Amino acid sequence: MNSLLVNEQVNFHFGDTSELSLYIHIPFCKTKCGYCDFNTYQGMETLIPDYVNSLCDDIRNWLSIMENPSIKTIFFGGGTPSLLSQNQTTQLLKTIENNADIDPAAEITLESNPDDLTLEKCEQFIASGINRLSIGIQSLQNNLLTILNRRHSNVQALQAINNGKNAGFTNISGDLMYGLPSQTYLDWEMTLKELLSAAPTHISMYSLTIEEGTPFHKMFHSGSITLPPDDEIADMYALAQEQLNVHEYQQYEISNWCIPKYESIHNLTYWRRKPYIGIGPGAHSNLGNVRYWNIKSPAKYIQNISSSDSLTSHIIDNPIIDDYEILTDQQIASELMFLGLRLSEGIDCDIYYQEHGLNLLEIFKNEIKKLTEENLIEISNNIIKLSPSKIFIANRIFEEFI
The missing domain is CATH 3.80.30.20 (tm_1862 like domain)
Structure with a gap:
């Protein structure tokens, strides 16, 4: 940690x-x-x-x-x-x-x-x-x-x-x-x-x-x-x-x-929203509750690394990081939903609760109820999936969780 x-x-x-x-x-x-x-x-x-x-x-x-x-x-x-x-x-x-x-x-x-x-x-x-x-x-x-x-x-x-x-x-x-x-x-x-x-x-x-x-x-x-x-x-x-x-x-x-x-x-x-680090100009990283992204210019990236005495883990001091965002639990829950629904395996709410401590079924109970009644998503054994016939309108479904 x-x-x-x-x-x-x-x-x-x-x-x-x-x-x-x-x-x-x-x-x-x-x-x-x-x-x-x-x-x-x-x-x-x-x-x-x-x-x-x-x-x-x-x-x-x-x-x-x-x-x-x-x-x-x-x-x-x-x-x-x-x-x-x-x-x-x-x-x-x-x-x-x-x-x-x-x-x-x-x-x-x-x-x-x-x-x-x-x-x-x-x-x-x-x-x-x-x-x-x-x-x-x-x-x-x-x-x-x-x-x-x-x-x-x-x-x-x-x-x-x-x-x-x-x-x-x-x-x-x-x-x-x-x-x-x-x-x-x-x-x-x-x-x-x-x-x-x-x-x-x-x-x-x-x-x-x-x-x-x-x-x-x-x-x-x-x-x-x-x-x-x-x-x-x-x-x-x-x-x-x-x-x-x-x-x-x-x-x-x-x-x-x-x-x-x-x-x-x-x-x-x-x-699945697992941790990853992006290396290079413009690359994005996602670690825990922070997302950060690097400066875009390759020349400036090279210059800032070569001229820096030492790189740092401090986001605001690192010469190659452009900006960062601290995510709330609600934002993380939203990402878990609209990313997970892209997958045929769907969203296993029990696993995500173990990994993130977030009860997606409770956080989005109204949205889940609405989309289930409209036959846009399916839920079984706490696993939520996009209805197979609704893939082509997936973006409209994702908007419910953004």
Whole structure:
């Protein structure tokens, strides 16, 4: 149990950090996709060597504070982590290994662009300690990849999966998007068919959201791109459910399917509200009743780490932390509900009471009663689940708990 003083008035508790997940942000991209609103940067790859050294300093600091935790998952996200070299991924993983106990069964994922995944690069990632690939395929229609400003082609995407398998990866996720500009139901059907024929162990799929500040936002509001109608997007989702079920993929979360026992353990950390630390600019962390996030600029992140005499566990004094939030019990209860309802397993209120001391059935008794009467959620043996037929209106249900 870690308890750190922020200032004279505020105490926050990191909770039980004996088991942790790590997210490591690699914000660099060769090109930036038109829909992307993540903290990513184009044309800054020359910073990568100094950046990796700064990540290692950041890792050493937080793992020393956590007092030799057991690391259950590590996720290299971006950006484009597949721009890293074998030496750089090895350096990062060795830094973690030297400052914590990495569980022998730890899931270690690297997000990747298909055109980076040559057979040689896949073999290098295996050698450095990566054991799971998450490949940003998005579509297998070349015209849609052009619209998205993706660097790869249909052929490269499918070859990337094969290269990963041939290199020795037994856990590969393919990420897709639907509801894309100019995308038809037939386009989506063909993408699903081709990806399923490549047989990744895990598939994630998300409907395109037009985010403010992105090129797509400007293009959408100027009329230069249009999205499929909502009912067709719903049909695309239903088709995916049907086809993945036929191919014996299990849906374990609203947007995620897997071959049995190949769930994304790291993402389950988020949905089950387990502790995790985000390393790198813009990365978020969730520990006990505190959530904090880092400054966004990679250059400033490097500068602040290199110029600081020592990093600190004090949130307001740490030179790389942008801000923090102390969560109330009500906020934590709300997060447990709308995150847990995303999962097919649902919310086990008895387990959450043991872990958090929060009686969700009592806190949300009115909301639960209303949603149960409307057949939007189901409850049995103190386990609350989203009604299977209501997945496509899940966001409206989640709003009841926010």
